[in-house]
Amino acid sequence: MYKNYLKIAWRNLKKQPFFTFLNVFGLAIGMTGAILISLFVHDELSFDKMFADSDRIYRIDTDIKFGGAEMESAQAAAPMANALQNDFAQVKNTVRFRTKGSMLLRKSETNDNSKELQTTFVDSTFFDMFGIQLLSGDRKTALTQPNTLVLTKTAAEKHFGIKNAIGQNLLLNNTDTYTITGVIDDLPTNSFLKDYSVFMAMAGHVASRENNWGGNNFYTFIKLIPSANADDIKIPLASMLEKYMLPWAQKYFPGMTGESFAAAGNSIRYHTMPLTDIHLYSARESEMSSNSSMQNVYILSFIGLFLIILACVNFMNLSTAHSLKRAKEVGVRKTLGSNKTELIQQFLIESGLIALISLLLAVALSITVLPLFNELSGRAISLPFTNPIFWLILFVATIILGLFSGSYPAFFMSRLMPVKTLKGGSHTSVGGGNIRNALVVFQFAISVFLIVSTLVVFQQLKFIQSKDLGFTKDQVLLINDTYAAGKQVKAFKEEVGRLGQVQSSTFSSFLPVPSSRSSSSFFEEGAIEQDKAIQMGTWYVDEDYIPTLSMKLIAGRNFDKQHLTDSTAVIINESTLKRLGVNPEAALGMRISEEIEIEKSKFFTVIGVVKNFHFESLRENINALGLFLDKSTGTLAIKLKAGDFKQTISSIESIWTKLAPGQPFSYRFMDDAFNTSYDAEQRLGRIFMVFTILSIFIACLGLFGLAAFNAQKRTKEIGIRKVLGASISQITYRLTTDFLKMVGLGILISLPLGWYTMNKWLEDFSYRIEISWWILALAAFLAIAVAILTVSYQSIKAAITNPVKSLKTE
Amino acid sequence: MIKIQNLKKSFRTEEVETLALNDVNLNVASGEFVAIMGPSGCGKSTLLNIIGMLDNPTEGSYKFSDHEVGGLKERQRTELRKGNLGFVFQSFNLIDELTVYENVELPLIYLKMNKSERKQKVMAVLERMKIAHREKHFPQQLSGGQQQRVAISRAVVTNPKLILADEPTGNLDSKNGIEVMNLLTELNQEGTTIVMVTHSDRDSHYAHRIVNLFDGQIVTESQNRAMEARV
Structure with a gap:
């Protein structure tokens, strides 16, 4: 009997290639989307779970409210790790990271540097903490001595083999010599260490041994004993403030108590963040690697579910x-003699068969588009072909899908009465029209919702890109790692400045795009009290910085080579001005100091006020900032005149190779660098767009099939109408409007929903657009246009048929 | 075999109630060949559908081999129908996606007969209907007469007690029509009861008895003189 079912199912599929194609193709596309999204979500959820005892590892986070600034830091003070381990039995192990960003590495005897993007100092407990095995080297002694380091396999292979790397020397940033004491495997792409390749012994980091509770610069991880959990460590963590932080601070602010500290609106709170939650739930300042968010996982899961539905x-x-x-x-x-159950079985087998064929196509499609998807999502996901569980899930899901989508047609068809279907042949009326219409409404509601979302995301991105940022990011070329030129940096800037295409250039590691950051507490002269502190960003720039980036001074002047005293001058932004509580002119000449110990005080005189510029993502407000004149040669920012950039870049490169032989030359444009701050949004926008197109496509496939069916069903009616004198346009109109009513209803349902949801999304931005009516109108228009295009083909085809032919089919 | 008493069937639309069968009484004995005649819309097909257990009467009693059919659930009707009844339609109603062999095999599959037994029965009936050489063809590849022979093969393959034929020659030319009628007669002579709805005077003459239906009521019943003469 099942053989008979399969046989007739197969023949039916073959006999109706058009419907089979619509069915299989629509399902396959939905499945492909769902497969890709599932893999992505699985990858997101798997972060950091591969580490030993990952469920017992926590990061210590610090929430600071001080000097008018609020900071949610992913770091803790240097002595925190030791204090926790010494004082509390629940803490089994600790490790600290002090990241150093990118570094240049070369063998001592050569000139050729290679760049490693993420490097960090780390305690020697690193291996035990995360259960990391060494490919070569001794885990007991590696990283115990200053100036030793451990490399990942890939980094090691750039210079030596894995085996003979041990004991070799490397020069870091052309200055410090380190000995390689170990090589580890590359770190998993789904871990917080994925980008890190160089691990230097913390023993060589002076600040790591200082009893400084004021600076929070160390990523601190603790591992609890098996019987303890995060709640057990809450009270111990809270006690750190009274026990260590306040006594330390009282050295500088005699008489300060916990009460007066809090009364001034200040606070410091320590938290634990589970290691395995970091990737999806942590969005603190300066995370060790770029994290994702659970919100995105939810959004994507919903989209995947939508596609399948x-x-x-x-x-x-x-x-x-x-x-x-x-x-x-x-x-x-x-x-x-077939009964209902047998018929239902038959149709379910048929839909199961279609689902399986679609699955084959979907797997093929997934393999084809995976590279594109990886580019879109910024991942390196692969199909787990060798994993039987993957196939099992896929197979079971497909069967369930087949049964689910086959159930309604099966029950619907098994109810058809033979008395009605046998007599008339083809002009039996088929019911279920209302349900079909409801399904079309539902499909278009989802599609329009996704269109609205996509439009809003892209509008917001456009708004960000075109917003007056307080500086000009266009036509600014950034040459990276210019410090590698050593003593030649000055010559490099001078020679570049002589190029005809170059308008001006400036050296600084601090730029209003992702780059170096530092900050400190400052005090107005004569007001060194903890409640008067101003937490201010400290950027080191040269005198060309403000003109090169076209920033505006609203009072005072720029740095000047002629003024020798400018080494103790500061240009503040409007946010700092607000903290000082004076008007721009009055601020000029004020003196501020960073040192808390009065005898050591070094004062900086305010010589100018720069108009606020956005130096962090538009999600955040502009904080207090001060520009200081100092040598900071990390990046050369070059303002170019309009023209042939390629030519200019190659001229700059040849100057670089001449002055800094063997040092890597790399550059980026400032507007591109700016856009990377919105990677998450761009990615979200692109993902939205792709899946929106997919969902509209699927909806249209369905609409197309339905229109074909409708035209066919009404062949006779159309024929009669034509005989009675209806024009082609009247008939087309008649056939099309039926569908447009459903699309219209779908739009009515989805617009308010889309408006509400996207307003929620926009709330994350400090600077955001309002959703204007035309976005909603455009979404509605797009949906209607696509629907008309889809339906009218079938409608016109039916309308132009000769009525003699259509009536004969009776 | 068939005992119908005071049978009524009405169809209800939103506003109108149509009485398709009004107080029909009919008995068909085992081995009989009965033709039901009457103008379009008189209720012939409705009566045949009820006899064929495809439809339920609104009122009255219908006993098939002493089983009361009126009021049975669809599942129960299906069970009673299986193997007992064979259908022959005007428009053949073969399944286009199945071959001749597979079409005829279908009722046996629903009787859960095993494969070798099925094969033997199907081939035997196809041989008998002189259509065995076409067993691998699809219905669309056959002439109307051949299609109806396949349909009859399918109706009789289970050895039913009763064959219901709804205008079996309606879509055939006279030569094929006569051939089909001869086949039905042959089956009847072997003991199968036949109830046939027809418009055709020629066909009705093959029956033992003609029942004339008009506006849902049996108006006349007549023994077929030609048959009497033959018997």
Whole structure:
């Protein structure tokens, strides 16, 4: 009996290639989307779980409210790790990271540097903490001595083999010599250490041994004993403030108590963040690697679910519509003694078969588009072909999908009465029209919702890109790691400045795009009290900085080579001005100091006030900032005149190779660098766009099939209308408007929903657009236009048919 | 075999109730060949559908081999129908996606007969209907007469007690029509009861008895003189 079912199913599929194609293709596209999204979500959820005892490892985070600035830091003070381990039995192990960003590495005897993007100092407990094995070297002694380091396999292979790397020397940033004491495997791409390749012994980091509770610069991880959990460490963590932080601070602010500290609106709170939650739940300042968010995981999961539901809806719609053709078969089978259950079985087997064929196509499609998807999502996901569980899940999900989407058509068709279906042949009316219409409404509601979301995301991105940022990011070329030129940096800037295409250039590691950051507490002269502190960013720039980036001074002047005293001058931004509580002119000449110990005080005189510029992402407000004149040669920012950039870049490169032989030359444009701050949004926008297109495509496949069915069903009606004198346009209009009503209803449902949801999303931005009516109108228009295009083909085709032909089919 | 008493069937639309069968009484004995005649819309097909257990009467009693059919659930009707009844339609109603062999095999599959037994029965009936050489063809590849022979093969393959034929020659030319009628007669002579709805005077003459239906009521019943003469 099952053989018979399969046989007739197969023949039916072959006989109706058009419907089969619509069905299989629609399902396959939905499945492909779902497969890719599932892999992505699985990858997101798997972060950092590969580390030994990952469920017992926590990071210590610090929330600081001080000097008018609030900071949620992913770091803790240097002595925190030791204090926790010494004082509390629940803490089994600790490790600290002090990241150093990118570094240049070369063998001592050569000149050729290679760049490692993420490097860090780390305690020697690193291996035990995360269960990391060494490919070579001794885990007991590696990283115990100053000036030793451990490399990942890939980094090691750039200079030596894995085996003979041990004991070799490397020069870091052309200055410090380090000995390689170990090589580890590359770190998993789904871990917080994924970008790190160089681990230097913390023993060589002076600040790591200082009893400084004021600076929070160390990523501190603790591992609890098996019997303890995060709650057990809450009270110990809270006690650190009274026990260590306040006594330390009282050295500088005699008489300060916990009460007066709090009364001034200040606070410091320590938290634990589970290691395995960092990737999805932590969004603190200066995370060790770029994190994702659970929100995105939810959004994507929903989109994946939408796609699958859309595809199922298509399937149900097409199958029931198509059942007209199968009605006779159902009737015959019933008269021959088939009961309902057997018919239901038969149709379910058929939909199962279609689902399986779609699965094959979906797997093929997934393999094809995976590279594109990886580019889109910024991951390195692969299909786990060798994992039987993957196939099992896929297979079971497909069967469930087949049964689910086949259930409605199966029950619907098995109810057809033979008395009705056998007599008339093809002009039996098929019910279920209301449900089919509801399904179309649902599909378009989802599609329009996704269109609205996509438009809003892109509008917000456009707004960000075109917003007056307080500086000009266009036509600014950034030459990276210019410090590698050593003594030649000055010559490099001078020679570049002589190029015809170069308007001006400036050296600084601090730029209003992702780059170096530092900050400190400052005090107005004569007001060194803890409640008067100003937490201010400290940027080191040269005198060309403000003109090169076209920033505006609203009072005072820029740094000047002629003024020798400018080494103790500061240019503040408007946010600092607000903290000082004076008007721009009054601020000029004020003196501020960073040192808390009065005898050591070094004062900086305010010589100018720069208009606020956005130096962090637009999600955040502009904080207090001070520009200081100092040598900071990390990046050369070059303002170019309009023209042939390629030519200019190659001229700059040849100057670089001449002055800094063997040092890597790398550059980026400032507007591109700026855009990387919005990677998450751009990615979200692109992902939205792709899946929106997919969902509209699936909805259209369904609509197309339904329109074909409708035209076919009404062949006779159309013929009669034409005989009675209806014009082609009248008939086309008649056939099309039926569908447009459903699309319209879908739009009405989805617009308020889209508006509400996207307003929630926009709340994350300090600077955001308002959703204007035209975005909603455009989304509605797009949906209607696509629907008209889809339906009108079938409608016009039906309308122009000669009525003699259509009436003959009676 | 068939005992119908005071049978009524009405169809209800939103506003109108149509009485398709009004107080029909009919008995068909085992081995009989009965033709039901009457103008379009008189209720012939409705009566045949009820006899064929494809439809339920609104009122009255219908006993098939002493089983009361009226009021049975669909599942129960299906069970009773299986193997007992064979259908022949005007428009053949073969399944286009199945071959001749597979079409005829279908009722046996629903009887859960095993494969070798099925094969033997199907081939035997196809041989008998002189259509065995076409067993691998699809219905669309056959002439109307051949299609109806396949349909009859399918109706009789289970050895049913009763064959219901709804205008079996309606879509055939006279030569094929006569051939089909001869086949039905042959089956009847072997003991199968046949109830046939027809418009055709020629066909009705093959029956033992003609029942004339008009506006849902049996108006006349007549023994077929030609048959009497033959018997």
